[in-house]
Amino acid sequence: MLIKSTRLMKKITLLIFLCSLAGFSQTIAVQSFATGFTGPVEVTNAGDTRLFVVQQSGSIKIVNPDGTVNPTNFLTIPNTVVLSGGERGLLGLAFHPNYATNGYFYVDYTRQTDGATVIARYSVSSSNPNVADATSGLVMLVVPQP
Template identity: 45%
Template sequence: KKLLFLDIQKKVRTRHGEEGLLGLAFHPEYKKNGLFFVNYTASHPRRTVVSRFKRKKENPLQADPNSEVVILEFRQPWGNHNGGCLAFGKDGMLYIGTGDGGSGGDPLNNGQRLNTLLGKILRIDINKRGGKKNYAIPRDNPFVNKKGARGEIWAYGLRNPWRFYIPSHGKFIWVADVGQNRIEEVSLVRKGGNYGWNLREGSLLFRKKKIPEGVHLEPPLWEYDHSLGNSITGGVVCHDPSLPALKGAYLCADFYSGRIWALWIQKKKSSKIKLKKVRVIHKSEINISSFGIDNRGRIFLLDYYNGRILALKPR
């Protein structure tokens, strides 16, 4: 049985295929405070909005559409590459994925610029306020004291991070970044890292650009070219008790080819992490736009064009 939890259709801009209601995250204390956060695109001007809502007191299965508090908003120059993923870390901070602003090739160089929120992973404290903002910038964010940089930035050099996953240990973030014409990639994103775009697309130089002297770019953990698919969908780490063969593997998919991969990593004594194994676990006939996990660890897939939520089950 379907229940309508929140309807904000009148607020959300959906003129471009990549716009819409793009992310949702429940506050770590949701059971007590009823707060949750959404990421959507809006019009006049075209922009990204991250807002807080609250469930109704009289009906905990419905949200109050009039409870919206805008936390953060910023302009979007084009309709594509909005990012949109939201997730809370073990540290209680809200992490936000943003695309490079769209068009093609990042013409404004947003991915490499630290004075814009575009092309980044952001980290903010939604339990505090900083000045006129409805959030605070954590003091341990990497660019807080860098002149001209936005303090909200946790990592940069991203094109369109389409879903990320924060493991319980919080040492890094699994980020799937959609490529331009050649490469789709998965990176283990850490504090202050530069993940290459638009100097590189995956591990390849983008349009023969030169990497400036002194600039360090973090390599992707794994990548694939467009013979295997054209748009990566980031997923989750599997702890589903019904899927023991996939325990500890990171799952991701390609929106167009339907391939679903499992990635296993191994830790070295030097604390460096390397890719141990990659395996295609399924070739689906649907366009997978997102993954989800329920409170029992079961994994679900979102079938974009048919509007279905499907469970990942053992064969």
């Protein structure tokens, strides 16, 4: 029994060694896909081909499938609303499960006046899917912070 166990261990060790050699033969490189962001804190998608980049200062940019960044922000929450810096600012973005039909999405930001965490719902513009309706903001939840 001990001999079979020893042979098995040798085979497993050899297999692990051979598999590890395959990793050394690969070349790994980092390649930029999209650039030009200031304080990016999250990247997400709406279930389509676009990526949405949340910037801590209060804006959301759209990255197209070819890596180009739309010149117009998807949404900008003014700095009179968002308190940014450190662990504060525009920190999150989530799309409603039925975003394709209702256009709702949610943002998480730090409120300027008192530092509270705010979850607000916005909707996409009815005339342009690459721009949000900045006037549609509806505060859903406020959590006071110490």
